[in-house]
Amino acid sequence: MEYVSIVGAGTMGNGIAHVFAQNGFKVSLIDVHPPQLDKAMATIAKNLERQVGKGMITEEKKIKTLQNIVTHTTIENGVQQAALVVEAATENIDIKLQLFQQLDAFAPANAILASNTSSISITKIASVTKRPNRVIGMHFMNPVPVMKLVEIINGYDTHPDVSNTIIALSIQLGKIPCVVNDYPGFIANRILMPMINEAIYSLYEGVANVEAIDTIMKLGMAHPMGPLQLADFIGLDVCLSILEVLHKGLGNPKYAPCPLLINMVTAGKLGVKSGEGFYTYTAGNKELIVSNRFRH
Known part of the structure; x- marks a missing residue:
């Protein structure tokens, strides 16, 4: 898995983009508002600079991380190469259902569609797609670059291979995955x-x-x-x-x-x-x- 798309460039979205890019993934960061994308990139650069200052990463690593991120204002252009899409939009079910219909239409057929939702049903989100077995919850904690936990939520139809892929991916990101089932509020x-x-x-x-x-x-x-x-x-x-x-x-x-x-x-x-x-x-x-x- 090389290409990852993040939908939503707010606090969670830019943190998720930061972590994937820092771990060598090619990241497409998508938001309909160009100023939000500018703000997100500035935040990522600032947080990387803080890591350099603390001796956690090198200046070279900071530059490479920023180079790994490209921004898009449309889903259609932003998810074309994605093996994984992580949706990190507002915690609103109507917005999420609309986004997942678009993601299903434009992302490659074998792409995994994940949501960073903290409470909305993964089964409900998956139901508006033609690939419910490839939809999963990937709930990062704020601030994403610092917090170790990823709460992985299996929807009713999520295939075990998809769940195992996301578990392995979370470990690759330096996170600790915990798997839960899809009931209101999950565990956290x-x-x-x-x-x-x-x-x-x-x-x-x-x-x-x-x-x-x-x-x-x-x-x-x-x-x-x-x-x-x-x-x-x-x-x-x-x-x-x-x-x-x-x-x-x-x-x-x-x-x-x-x-x-x-x-x-x-x-x-x-x-x-x-x-x-x-x-x-x-x-x-x-x-x-x-x-x-x-x-x-």
């Missing part, structure tokens, strides 16, 4: 999102403040960041979307999103991406400052 988010939701409920019900909740989980449970800070990092809109998938898909009231989370998303307080969530974020300031809304 089926366990993580109820924890985040419970942390938000604890704040909503006045059990503890933002700093106490996050500090208890960091110091008491050895989590690298607290659940409220992590929710801000993921995006509160994404957390809400995943909880809704869990609630609808499993029909259990324990997955119902906290009213505070719903209100925050409705008000546009989405975490890091909007500058405010449970904490406030300003460019260049790494200090963790609790949002005025939650200060007592």
